[in-house]
Amino acid sequence: MATDTYDVAVVGGGTAGCFAAATATRAGLDVVLLERKPEAEAGHIACGDAIKGTDAFPDVIDREYLREEAFSNPNVRRAVFENPLSGNDLEVSFGDATGTVLDRRRYGEVLLEEVDRLGAEIRYDTVVRDVVQDDDGRVTGVRTVRNGDASTVEAEIVIDAAGALSILQDRADLSGATFDTDVSYRQFCSAYREVVTVEEPVPWDDAIVFKPTKELGYLWYFPRTPTELNVGVGFQMTEEPMELVEVLRRDLGRREELVAPTVEDKLGAALPTRRPYDSAVAPGFIAAGDAAGHVNPTTGGGIPGAAKAGTWAAEVAVEAIADGSVDEGDLWAYNRRVLTDFGKRFAAMDLYNVFGTAHDVDELAAVVAAMPGQQLVDAVGKKGTADMGLRLKIETMLKTWGHWSLLYELYRVHRKAAELKAVYDDYPTTPDEFEDWRTRRDAIVDDVYEITGADPKY
Numbered sequence: 001m002a003t004d005t006y007d008v009a010v011v012g013g014g015t016a017g018c019f020a021a022a023t024a025t026r027a028g029l030d031v032v033l034l035e036r037k038p039e040a041e042a043g044h045i046a047c048g049d050a051i052k053g054t055d056a057f058p059d060v061i062d063r064e065y066l067r068e069e070a071f072s073n074p075n076v077r078r079a080v081f082e083n084p085l086s087g088n089d090l091e092v093s094f095g096d097a098t099g100t101v102l103d104r105r106r107y108g109e110v111l112l113e114e115v116d117r118l119g120a121e122i123r124y125d126t127v128v129r130d131v132v133q134d135d136d137g138r139v140t141g142v143r144t145v146r147n148g149d150a151s152t153v154e155a156e157i158v159i160d161a162a163g164a165l166s167i168l169q170d171r172a173d174l175s176g177a178t179f180d181t182d183v184s185y186r187q188f189c190s191a192y193r194e195v196v197t198v199e200e201p202v203p204w205d206d207a208i209v210f211k212p213t214k215e216l217g218y219l220w221y222f223p224r225t226p227t228e229l230n231v232g233v234g235f236q237m238t239e240e241p242m243e244l245v246e247v248l249r250r251d252l253g254r255r256e257e258l259v260a261p262t263v264e265d266k267l268g269a270a271l272p273t274r275r276p277y278d279s280a281v282a283p284g285f286i287a288a289g290d291a292a293g294h295v296n297p298t299t300g301g302g303i304p305g306a307a308k309a310g311t312w313a314a315e316v317a318v319e320a321i322a323d324g325s326v327d328e329g330d331l332w333a334y335n336r337r338v339l340t341d342f343g344k345r346f347a348a349m350d351l352y353n354v355f356g357t358a359h360d361v362d363e364l365a366a367v368v369a370a371m372p373g374q375q376l377v378d379a380v381g382k383k384g385t386a387d388m389g390l391r392l393k394i395e396t397m398l399k400t401w402g403h404w405s406l407l408y409e410l411y412r413v414h415r416k417a418a419e420l421k422a423v424y425d426d427y428p429t430t431p432d433e434f435e436d437w438r439t440r441r442d443a444i445v446d447d448v449y450e451i452t453g454a455d456p457k458y
């Protein structure tokens with residue numbers, strides 16, 4: 001069996017893998033990127049394709065080239081949340097910022113082109129089947145199969161960017177490390193999307209549109225161009241399974257503004273809707289992107305998290321390799337970087353997901369329908385406060401009559417989310433303090449189970 005040796009082996013040629021490979025290659029390391037798909041299919045991934053803009057991406061690839069090639073609708077200025085109960089839409093303006101809907105296939109291709117241009121070796125058609133570990137449990141490489149030929153890739157560090165439910169984590173024995181193995185289907189969402197063309201331009205091509213579904217998920221309509229839309233639907237795996245294609249067909253059929261929709265492409269996938277891994281490192285091993293739960297658990301947005309985490313994983317790998325030691329403590333800075341950055345926000349958002357699983361979607365929609373739109377946006381947005389005049393307060397109190405206990409519960413979860421963020425800000429600087437930190441964090445999550453009556457998610 002052939003054996004090749006590299007400084008870094010990156011498994012997966014999606015967002016996290018490409019940013020990791022690009023970063024490590026730029027730093028002068030010998031890098032191989034292993035992707036199971038053929039070259040013609042790589043980058044073709046199930047996604048809603050909506051992101052904020054170029055700012056979402058670290059400056060390690062040619063972002064201008066990416067924008068020119070793959071930002072098919074760079075002028076998204078608002079999000080619209082349809083409320084099927086009240087018929088009143090909630091609209092959130094992006095202010096000065098603009099969002100983007102990507103041509104996801106071209107986006108994936110450009111990232112791989114960049115990795116190639118920077119000088120990493122890319123092996124397509126290469127399925128990673130197993131992880132190689134030494135007697136102390138350190139990950140030293142992976143076993144692959146390419147067109148029926150088995151081989152071994154040895155590396156100082158393996159970066160697992162193989163996406164949701166990564167096979168590497170099934171195969172590796174990480175029980176001696178801090179690496180988060182508390183992963184179950186309850187923490188995932190199943191999603192399906194189509195790319196649809198229509199004969200008349202949609203009137204909302206400057207908006208991304210969301211609509212809740214009964215199964216505690218949502219439908220989305222993201223315009224790539226005025227006549228080409230990414231439409232999809234997802235649901236939490238804790239809920240009753242739903243017929244994704246059926247639900248989507250029904251909703252598409254009801255929309256008069258979608259004239260003669262034709263399906264151009266369809267794909268489905270699982271995505272994590274959980275808090276980021278408490279630790280995504282083990283000796284010789286780092287996980288990034290969906291493989292480490294780096295997705296906003298309420299929106300399902302995972303591209304920016306994957307790009308940042310892939311970059312940071314490689315930066316930490318470069319330093320550890322230069323220092324000659326790749327133990328857990330040498331890679332620990334990566335955990336702290338992720339969890340004190342977007343990780344703490346995602347962990348806090350996850351508490352609202354826990355709250356959501358304890359309630360019926362009609363009940364939640366009724367409260368949303370009764371609240372004044374802008375105040376609701378402010379309350380859940382970055383400000384975290386909502387300022388209301390006396391008259392509006394009284395009107396809101398009357399409208400939300402019958403839902404006050406739910407609102408109070410939400411308020412208490414909101415307080416716990418703030419506490420949780422403070423604990424994540426205090427994420428330890430070494431693995432020694434990790435268990436103490438985890439005990440403090442778990443106490444807050446336990447409080448949320450108690451407040452909401454939700455089944456434990458972890």
Ligand SMILES: Cc1cc2nc3c(=O)[nH]c(=O)nc-3n(C[C@H](O)[C@H](O)[C@H](O)COP(=O)(O)OP(=O)(O)OC[C@H]3O[C@@H](n4cnc5c(N)ncnc54)[C@H](O)[C@@H]3O)c2cc1C
Nearest residue numbers: 012014015016036047048049050128163191289290302303
């Ligand atoms: C339906 C849907 C809609 C979404 N909508 C949005 C959205 O609108 N905006 C947003 O920001 N995010 C969205 N997301 C999430 C986003 O797509 C992911 O978070 C992001 O793609 C994660 O990137 P990644 O690199 O971690 O994983 P992936 O993009 O999944 O890449 C993993 C790669 O690893 C390869 N691979 C897997 N196993 C192996 C193996 N054993 N050997 C070799 N290669 C392997 C795969 O082929 C793949 O290329 C959506 C996800 C889904 C499923």
